[in-house]
Amino acid sequence: MWVLVLNGLIYLGCNGATGRVLRQFWPLSPREILHDLLAALKGKLAHADQTKYNAVQKAACLFVWADLLLLVLSGLVLWKNVQFPILRELMGGYENARRVHFISMAALVAFVMVHLAMLALVPRTFLAMIRGR
Amino acid sequence: MQKLFSIRRGPDPRSEAIVRDALKEMPAPARRLFMQRGLTLGGLAMLSGCAITDDDSVQKVLTTVSRFNDRVQAAIFDPANMAPAYPDSMITKPFPFNAFYGESEVKQVDGAGYKLEVGGMVADKTPWTLERLAQLPQASQTTRHICVEGWSAIGKWGGVPFAEFLKRVGADTTARYIGFKCADDYYTSIDMPTALHAQTRMTLSFDGQVLPAKYGYPMKLRMPTKLGYKNPKHITAIFVTNTNPGGYWEDQGYNWFGGS
Secondary structure, eight states: OHHHHHHHHHHHHHHHHHTHHHHHHOSOOHHHHHHHHHHHHTTOOOOSOTTSOOHHHHHHHHHHHHHHHHHHHHHHHHHOTTTOHHHHHHTTSHHHHHHHHHHHHHHHHHHHHHHHHHHHHSTTHHHHHHHOO | OHHHHHHHHSOOHHHHHHHHHHHHHSOHHHHHHHHHHHHHHHHHHHHTTSOGGGSHHHHHHHHHHHHHHHHHHHHHOOTTOOOOOOOGGGOOSSOOOOOSSOGGGOOOOOSTTOOBEEEESBSOOOOBOHHHHHTSOOEEEEEEEEOTTSOEEEEEEEEEEHHHHHHHTTBOTTSSEEEEEETTSOEEEEEHHHHTSTTOEEEEEETTEEOOGGGTTTOEEEOTTBOGGGSOSSEEEEEEESSOOOOTTGGGTOOSSOBO
16 A cells, blocks of 8 residues: 555656646547547557557546546545545445445556556557656 | 377377477567566466465564554544444344354353453552443444454444543553453453544443343443454453553454554
C-alpha cells in the first residue's frame, strides 16, 4: 500500500510540476479515440512518433488514473471505515466499498492485460516506455 | 491402439519431420526470443514455489512495516469518530461463530464461580463477580463486526462502557496498554485511547439475551473500532501496563493495532 502511495505521489508530482499532464493527455476528443481504436483493431495504427500517446492510450491512461483513485478511496474505507466517515458514506457503506474495491481491482487487472498484450504485439515500444523517447 | 504403442516405442519419423518444418518456419531471432521468454516464465514459476516469507530478513522488513502501520493507525484514531449504528432489523442471523478452535470446543465457564481479576496500574484490585458487573450502568449498541478474514456481520451487544469500568477501578489512564487473559487461553491487548472510546464495551448480553457461550460468556470486550481478533471473549483478567502484552494472533504476525 505504501509503495503504491509513494509511487503515485512521485508520478503525479513529476507530471504536474513539468506540465507533462497537459502536454501529453490533452486535447482529447471522442472522435479521435474512435478513429485510433478502429485503426488499432485493423492493425493500421502508426507507431512512428513514440514520444506521443495516441488517443486510445490517452483515454486508457485517464481511465487508469480514475480507476486507481477509486481503488485507493474504497481501499481507505475498507482499511479504517470508522476513521473516514465521509468516504464511507460516499462508497455506500462498508460492504458496498468492498464491491467498489473489487470492481476497480478487476478493471485494473483488465487494463494491465490489454497493456501487456499490446506490448507483446509491438515490442519495440518497450524502450520508449522506459526511456520516454 | 496399435498406433499408440508404436509412438511409445520410439520417435515417429513423421513427428520429427513436423518439428523440422516448424523450425524452418521460425526465423532465428524469433526462436531465440521464444527461448528467452520461456526461461523467464520458468523463473517466475519457480519463484512462486519458494517461501520467501520464511527468511529472517524478510520477516524483519514485514515487522517494521507492521509497527509503522500501528503508529499510523494510532495517529489517525479520533475518539470522536463513532462506528455506524444499525437498526436491529439488520442484525445478522445467525451471527457467525469464529475462534482459533471449533464451535464444539467452546469453553463453558461457570458464571456463579466467575471472578474477573483486575491488575497492573489500577488503584482497586478487588476481583469482580458477574453480579457486581451487572450492577454497573449498561448500554447496548448494534454495530458491524469486521473480521480480518474478509467477512463482516451486524450484532447487538449490551454491557458496561469500558471507560466507566476503568474509572471505577481507578485505572491509570496515562498508561499505554490494557492486556486481557481469557478462559479459552486466548490473550490480546489494546491501546488506551481505544479502551476509553465511547463504543468500547464490556459485553454481558447479545441481542437481548445473556451472552451465549459461543460469543464469549460470561464477558467479552466489544470494540466496533477494531477488527474481530482484537475483541477477546471469556475474559478472566484485565491488566493495565506500559509494556505491550502482545496477543495470540498478534504474536504470530497479525497487525497489533488491528483498527477497523
